[in-house]
Amino acid sequence: MPILLDQIVIQTINGIVTGMILALVASGLTLIFGIMDVVNFAHGELFMLGAYVGVITIVATGSFWLALLVATLVIALLGAIIQVTTLRPLLGRDPLTTILATFGLSLVLQNYALWQFGPVARKIQEPFTGHFSLFYLDYPWYRLVIAGLSAAIIGALWLFLKFGTYGIWIRATTQDRVMASAMGIPVPWVHTAVFAIGAGMAAASGVLFGPLVGVNHAMGLDWVLKAFIVVVVGGMGNLGGSIAAAIFVSLLEAYASLWVSPAQAVIVSFVVLILTLLFRPTGLFVPTPK
Amino acid sequence: MSAGASPATPLVTVEGIHTYYGKSHILHGVSLEVGPGEVVGLLGRNGVGKSTTLKTVMGLVRPSQGEVRYEGGTITGLAPHRLARLGIGYVPEDRRIFRLLTVMENLRTGLDRTGVDDQRKQALLDKVYQYFPVLADRRNQAGGTLSGGEQQMLAIARAMMLEPKIILLDEPTEGLMPRMVSQIRQIIEALHREGVAILLVEQNVPLTLEACQRIYLMEKGMVRHQATAAALRADAAVIHQYMGV
Numbered sequence: 001m002p003i004l005l006d007q008i009v010i011q012t013i014n015g016i017v018t019g020m021i022l023a024l025v026a027s028g029l030t031l032i033f034g035i036m037d038v039v040n041f042a043h044g045e046l047f048m049l050g051a052y053v054g055v056i057t058i059v060a061t062g063s064f065w066l067a068l069l070v071a072t073l074v075i076a077l078l079g080a081i082i083q084v085t086t087l088r089p090l091l092g093r094d095p096l097t098t099i100l101a102t103f104g105l106s107l108v109l110q111n112y113a114l115w116q117f118g119p120v121a122r123k124i125q126e127p128f129t130g131h132f133s134l135f136y137l138d139y140p141w142y143r144l145v146i147a148g149l150s151a152a153i154i155g156a157l158w159l160f161l162k163f164g165t166y167g168i169w170i171r172a173t174t175q176d177r178v179m180a181s182a183m184g185i186p187v188p189w190v191h192t193a194v195f196a197i198g199a200g201m202a203a204a205s206g207v208l209f210g211p212l213v214g215v216n217h218a219m220g221l222d223w224v225l226k227a228f229i230v231v232v233v234g235g236m237g238n239l240g241g242s243i244a245a246a247i248f249v250s251l252l253e254a255y256a257s258l259w260v261s262p263a264q265a266v267i268v269s270f271v272v273l274i275l276t277l278l279f280r281p282t283g284l285f286v287p288t289p290k
Numbered sequence: 291m292s293a294g295a296s297p298a299t300p301l302v303t304v305e306g307i308h309t310y311y312g313k314s315h316i317l318h319g320v321s322l323e324v325g326p327g328e329v330v331g332l333l334g335r336n337g338v339g340k341s342t343t344l345k346t347v348m349g350l351v352r353p354s355q356g357e358v359r360y361e362g363g364t365i366t367g368l369a370p371h372r373l374a375r376l377g378i379g380y381v382p383e384d385r386r387i388f389r390l391l392t393v394m395e396n397l398r399t400g401l402d403r404t405g406v407d408d409q410r411k412q413a414l415l416d417k418v419y420q421y422f423p424v425l426a427d428r429r430n431q432a433g434g435t436l437s438g439g440e441q442q443m444l445a446i447a448r449a450m451m452l453e454p455k456i457i458l459l460d461e462p463t464e465g466l467m468p469r470m471v472s473q474i475r476q477i478i479e480a481l482h483r484e485g486v487a488i489l490l491v492e493q494n495v496p497l498t499l500e501a502c503q504r505i506y507l508m509e510k511g512m513v514r515h516q517a518t519a520a521a522l523r524a525d526a527a528v529i530h531q532y533m534g535v
Contacts, residue, residue, distance in 0.1 A: 178386070183374055
């Protein structure tokens with residue numbers, strides 16, 4: 001079957017939409033890794049719990065946008081509590097201990113969600129249901145809104161990191177934790193704040209993505225796996241690299257699913273991951289380290 | 291204690307600190323004090339514990355025994371960021387510039403504190419730019435792209451942003467060209483005129499003798515000798531004994 005131009009255009013748009021959501025999940029993950037060397041295996045569960053908080057808020061208030069806000073804030077707060085109680089005491093220990101701690105946390109959160117909400121997937125109603133015609137498809141506007149909103153959130157994060165006082169604190173702490181504290185930066189609280197920001201971003205993406213897939217206790221697994229791939233391909237701890245890698249990998253998968261089923265297209269991500277680890281272990285989108 | 295040289299209430303007092311790195315015992319009961327506005331030198335060969343003494347004062351390593359006092363109150367075990375806010379500036383041996391931050395952002399790490407209004411921030415910036423004009427020229431350049439001497443100036447300027455009462459200065463002239471060394475010397479003098487106390491760790495004996503009022507000589511994790519700089523200038527044998535020069 002020949003590939004038509006319209007299919008390529010559609011898959012490009014699909015790739016960018018999933019890429020932006022993935023970038024939103026991955027940028028929190030990479031920020032957390034960059035600043036405290038913690039690989040947060042519970043990130044997918046923060047994404048999932050964010051979606052559930054969204055569901056609850058929508059049921060209670062009927063407002064999708066309020067749900068997005070509430071989920072972000074609630075999960076950011078949960079992230080802060082998790083960081084203070086679980087990760088702060090482990091700072092400076094063997095990375096394995098934080099991996100085990102966050103992995104344990106992910107199991108707890110996942111099973112809590114299963115116990116609390118049951119195995120049946122919940123649905124988040126998209127805030128509007130308009131379509132526009134794209135070749136032979138009725139393409140939902142909402143998907144483009146997701147991409148736009150994700151880009152806006154990431155853009156806001158970037159501006160905050162670039163110009164804000166606390167953004168400078170975060171970047172200074174990422175580069176040299178000890179010197180940052182000697183300059184009067186309260187490093188333990190910067191860590192907590194970054195974890196909260198990452199958790200809030202994961203929750204926001206959970207709510208935004210909820211209408212496309214349905215909300216269940218295991219929805220975080222796929223995403224966190226992909227987010228890890230993206231974080232490694234983009235260069236551990238490199239925010240810009242992660243965002244570029246999220247879009248790159250999602251586009252590749254979208255194009256691959258022109259030929260094979262979407263489930264098989266996932267293989268492409270892993271191939272990219274393995275090639276990156278073999279040939280450019282510092283990440284595809286970072287300048288060669290000096 | 292050398293009479294008259296040390297003021298009545300010291301700014302920083304280090305009393306009998308023992309510090310370990312893992313199992314190796316680095317400091318064996320170091321005691322010293324720095325008066326308000328006083329420039330005090332800490333001389334000794336490599337590896338005698340000079341840098342560790344500074345790190346212990348800054349709270350970067352925790353002494354297993356002994357006490358560090360600041361303005362009369364104990365600060366042993368306080369987090370470094372609290373000490374920085376209390377007015378202790380730290381310029382480490384390896385400078386530790388935030389390499390990916392611009393010069394301006396490096397300065398802002400110390401400048402953006404609560405209780406400093408824009409006017410005072412500008413005054414502080416103007417002051418360091420006057421001392422170090424090169425930093426003004428490079429304010430939007432990444433710290434990692436500066437030369438060694440410029441990085442040293444940035445490290446000192448960054449500590450000055452905290453408006454410290456004391457700066458712990460760890461081998462500021464190490465690896466610098468002679469022209470830079472004399473510039474560092476002038477900065478120490480300028481800080482002294484402003485009333486900032488300095489605890490200066492150095493290997494450069496002539497500079498230390500010129501810049502400091504009092505000097506402690508360290509050997510094997512202990513302070514072995516202390517004297518006024520004037521006394522040491524007249525007594526080369528002591529310097530020779532502890533520095534091997």
